[in-house]
Amino acid sequence: MGEFLGELATLFADGAFRRWHVARTRRRLAAGRPVRVPCSARSDRAGWQRAYVNGTLDITPGAATAAFGERGGDRLQLPTGGSFHEPEPDTWYDQDWAATCYLPPDGGEPVHLQVDSRYLPLVHVTLADPKSQQKV
Template identity: 60%
Template sequence: MGELAGELMALFADGFRRTLQVARARRRRAAGGPARIPCSARADGPGPRGAYVAGRLRLAPGAPSAAFTARGRARVELAAGGTFHAPEPDTWYDQDWAATAYRAPGAAHAVHLQVDSRLLPLLHAVLGAPGTPQNV
């Protein structure tokens, strides 16, 4: 019985933590401040498909790019003004996380991003080119 209670506590705590992260990111962006979005990313390119790396996407107001940072990994800059594309269907590992492929302007390959589905519109607004239709 204790195991079941522990699993339920972890489930509810994770949902509550995600809700707080979404609210904080939305509030900071609405106030014009920087925001960090919990995110997983993997680069698309030649060779075998890599695994997703968990990290954070750092969004600064008025910045021409967003930075993906993960522990023990090099910082990856994603230039704003690119296009979003629907990734392959097997990239959805969790129903709460939305996957999308982002191709920065001038980039040879797309970067696949997974974010909380409630933060996907914020990601599109920050990285997408203003006034251009997105292919999602």
């Protein structure tokens, strides 16, 4: 019974923490400050792993690029201003996270991203329409 209660406590604490972090991320973006969004990414680019890798998406409002980085690993630069498309659902890394496919504006290889569904609208706006996030 104690193990079950421990699992429930973790489940509810994670949800509350995630809601707080999403609200904090929104406030920082609105203030024009850089944010880090936890996510997983996969790309077909040369030299990049073909499997999903956990890391963070570093976003600076109004910047020309965003960067995905794994802990202690390479950084993948993503030019902003691209478009989003639906990914292939049979290769999703984690079914609990929302997945999307980002196509850079320069016609480069697509990057498949997975983020908690509460972060997905923030990621869409900041990558596809960076000018809307510029501080006036």
